[in-house]
Amino acid sequence: xxxxxxxxxxxxxxxxxxxxxxxxxxxxxxxxxxxxxxxxxxxxxxxxxxxxxxxxxxxxxxxxxxxxxxxxxxxxxxxxxxxxxxxxxxxxxxxxxxxxxxxxxxxxxxxxxxxxxxxxxxxxxxxxxxxxxxxxxxxxxxxxxxxxxxxxxxxxxxxxxxxxxxxxxxxxxxxxxxxxxxxxxxxxxxxxxxxxxxxxxxxxxxxxxxxxxxxxxxxxxxxxxxxxxxxxxxxxxxxxxxxxxxxxxxxxxxxxxxxxxxxxxxxxxxxxxxxxxxxxxxxxxxxxxxxxxxxxxxxxxxxxxxxxxxxxxxxxxxxxxxxxxxxxxxxxxxxxxxxxxxxxxxxxxxxxxxxxxxx
Numbered sequence: 001x002x003x004x005x006x007x008x009x010x011x012x013x014x015x016x017x018x019x020x021x022x023x024x025x026x027x028x029x030x031x032x033x034x035x036x037x038x039x040x041x042x043x044x045x046x047x048x049x050x051x052x053x054x055x056x057x058x059x060x061x062x063x064x065x066x067x068x069x070x071x072x073x074x075x076x077x078x079x080x081x082x083x084x085x086x087x088x089x090x091x092x093x094x095x096x097x098x099x100x101x102x103x104x105x106x107x108x109x110x111x112x113x114x115x116x117x118x119x120x121x122x123x124x125x126x127x128x129x130x131x132x133x134x135x136x137x138x139x140x141x142x143x144x145x146x147x148x149x150x151x152x153x154x155x156x157x158x159x160x161x162x163x164x165x166x167x168x169x170x171x172x173x174x175x176x177x178x179x180x181x182x183x184x185x186x187x188x189x190x191x192x193x194x195x196x197x198x199x200x201x202x203x204x205x206x207x208x209x210x211x212x213x214x215x216x217x218x219x220x221x222x223x224x225x226x227x228x229x230x231x232x233x234x235x236x237x238x239x240x241x242x243x244x245x246x247x248x249x250x251x252x253x254x255x256x257x258x259x260x261x262x263x264x265x266x267x268x269x270x271x272x273x274x275x276x277x278x279x280x281x282x283x284x285x286x287x288x289x290x291x292x293x294x295x296x297x298x299x300x301x302x303x304x305x306x307x308x309x310x311x312x313x314x315x316x317x318x319x320x321x322x323x324x325x326x327x328x329x330x331x332x333x334x335x336x337x338x339x340x341x342x343x344x345x346x347x348x349x350x351x352x353x354x355x356x357x358x359x
Contacts (some may be wrong), residue, residue: 020053096109101190104206107217110185114175115238121175122135125173131145141203170191170197171216177243178243181244181359190216190218247259247359248359270358271324296349297343335348
């Protein structure tokens with residue numbers, strides 16, 4: 001390094017190196033290959049990297065991408081194996097095809113867009129002898145044939161024998177975009193009528209057949225998982241309302257907020273999940289007031305508090321408030337600094353981070 005500095009200073013005899021260096025670099029790159037080889041295991045070890053005078057390698061070593069190695073170790077013995085890249089889908093797959101329930105609402109969570117889920121749900125209804133009699137892609141609704149006419153369909157939904165049943169039963173499926181991006185939520189409803197309907201029935205918000213519907217959702221989840229490798233896309237499903245249920249709203253002259261087109265209970269659960277997944281310390285909450293008390297101080301502020309105590313890390317402090325309010329038929333999420341906290345205001349950063357984990 002010192003010799004190259006002398007060359008750039010105009011010392012005679014070193015000027016040609018400035019022309020030779022790019023040529024050597026191009027020649028080196030031309031010799032690279034993408035063909036797998038083990039030759040590097042037998043390559044001799046080079047001289048250890050030396051730092052300049054007055055510097056310590058111990059302080060800068062953590063910044064080096066390649067740690068110090070010794071010759072004749074595991075590399076030459078053929079025991080070294082390159083680590084596999086992390087599985088970025090592992091967290092998603094853990095929550096795929098899971099039946100979830102909040103405040104009487106039950107759904108199947110699928111990590112796929114509605115356009116690919118729609119034909120698979122239709123195939124499940126057909127294969128289970130439920131059939132598809134009515135559909136409305138714009139509303140995301142599928143309606144089966146009369147369940148009573150098929151023995152296997154009656155067994156699937158838990159109906160009594162045909163001669164003991166009164167009226168008719170059918171099944172509805174509702175396919176809609178999930179709260180999180182690129183997910184779909186599927187709900188099922190068992191409908192009992194005195195006579196067979198001649199059109200698509202309106203979707204009921206509540207159900208009194210949740211145990212049977214949860215069993216059907218579990219069966220649907222198994223069916224969808226088994227067909228993962230044979231996915232298709234439905235053009236009809238392009239008409240499904242794909243507007244996100246979570247939106248970040250920022251208007252000029254107004255404080256930004258997150259709009260959640262969910263009911264109160266579902267919004268509360270989703271926000272609590274986002275706080276936990278973002279690893280934001282949750283100090284307390286007031287469900288009736290719709291408020292979470294969190295510690296969103298910067299790492300520097302937390303470290304400063306730790307040094308002040310000269311001991312274990314202090315308990316989290318309620319430095320910020322996450323508040324949920326009903327407005328315009330939706331839930332609005334806002335963040336603000338706690339009145340007693342005097343640090344730098346990071347409430348907008350908290351809002352942005354919560355949005356990333358909500359949607």
